[in-house]
Amino acid sequence: MNEKKKIILNETFASAVQNHKKGNFQVAEKLYKEILNVDPKHLQSIIFLGTLSGQTKNFDLAKQLLRKAIKINPKHAEAHYKLGIILKELGKVQEAISHYQKAIEINPNYVDAHNNIGNLLLKSDKVEKAINYFKKAIEINPNDADVHNNLGNCYEELKDFKKAISCYEKAIEINPNYVDAYNNLGISFKSFGKLQKAINCYKKAIQLQSNHVDAHNNLGSAFKELGEIQEAVSCYEKAIEINPNYVLAYNNLGLAFRELNEFKKAAAYYEKALNLDPNREEICEGYGDLLLILNMHIKALTYIKKGTGFICFTQKDVRII
Numbered sequence: 001m002n003e004k005k006k007i008i009l010n011e012t013f014a015s016a017v018q019n020h021k022k023g024n025f026q027v028a029e030k031l032y033k034e035i036l037n038v039d040p041k042h043l044q045s046i047i048f049l050g051t052l053s054g055q056t057k058n059f060d061l062a063k064q065l066l067r068k069a070i071k072i073n074p075k076h077a078e079a080h081y082k083l084g085i086i087l088k089e090l091g092k093v094q095e096a097i098s099h100y101q102k103a104i105e106i107n108p109n110y111v112d113a114h115n116n117i118g119n120l121l122l123k124s125d126k127v128e129k130a131i132n133y134f135k136k137a138i139e140i141n142p143n144d145a146d147v148h149n150n151l152g153n154c155y156e157e158l159k160d161f162k163k164a165i166s167c168y169e170k171a172i173e174i175n176p177n178y179v180d181a182y183n184n185l186g187i188s189f190k191s192f193g194k195l196q197k198a199i200n201c202y203k204k205a206i207q208l209q210s211n212h213v214d215a216h217n218n219l220g221s222a223f224k225e226l227g228e229i230q231e232a233v234s235c236y237e238k239a240i241e242i243n244p245n246y247v248l249a250y251n252n253l254g255l256a257f258r259e260l261n262e263f264k265k266a267a268a269y270y271e272k273a274l275n276l277d278p279n280r281e282e283i284c285e286g287y288g289d290l291l292l293i294l295n296m297h298i299k300a301l302t303y304i305k306k307g308t309g310f311i312c313f314t315q316k317d318v319r320i321i
Helices: 003-022 025-038 043-055 059-072 077-089 093-106 111-123 127-140 145-157 161-174 179-191 195-208 213-225 229-242 247-259 263-276 281-293 297-306
Strands: 311-313 318-320
Touching (some): 003 025, 003 043, 025 043, 043 059, 043 077, 059 077, 093 111, 111 127, 145 161, 179 195, 213 229, 213 247, 229 247, 247 263, 247 281, 263 281, 281 297
16 A cells, blocks of 8 residues: 555544544444445454444444454454453353453453453452452552442442442542442442431432432432431432333332331332332332232232242231241
């Protein structure tokens, strides 16, 4: 290829990347393809087009392009990393981990690859292994707030709340506007029995992001545990206003109105939750228990069977144990 063509390709690639970063995906795609029509092995265009295809949910094309990039250069860490992302989206967890590990083999300081393996292991309940990857990522870059937050999630899973709190606080120290870290810190404080601190964290998350549905729901649960049921109801209702399909909030409203002895309202919210998720055990069990209180024993049995409870029959009542 002569020098003039190289200059034109470089300028076209720069324009493609600029449009890609701005979210002008159609323009960027067109430019990447123009480059590949001239030079089918233009590695960066293949990788960036693969990335763009993933961003537009065309995962099969993304996988095809990134595999092509790896075939051209098997030692390209970024190509392995990005293929890992696509494979994760396709539900191919082990393959994704394999390519993240390959990226780390090529570049041992690839923080995002360590972090992503950690997340996949955590979701697979391999918590101790996940911790090792997050710790390695922190060793490489101590100022990555996301990794500290993710390490906190591991300790929360292990019910080591002191360590979880420490990790979330570190994430917030690095990024004082880290909404999810405040929400997660609230969860750990609540688990640790520090309800007022949990409430403060949830309120801070909502202050930073008013439509953070999980924070509203979690704030409601903290108020409920304090016995402030009406405050809890308001929080759950706000969560549903933000996301009308938020199953947990409907279930929590069912629990709250049951405590208020407003059984018909409680039943209505359980039913809305079940319309969205008919087989969720905790909802089936809660609704079944409520139906027993309402003396609707036959209907109750249908839901109790779907739940995790057993039936205890006595001469005076029927209840879940």
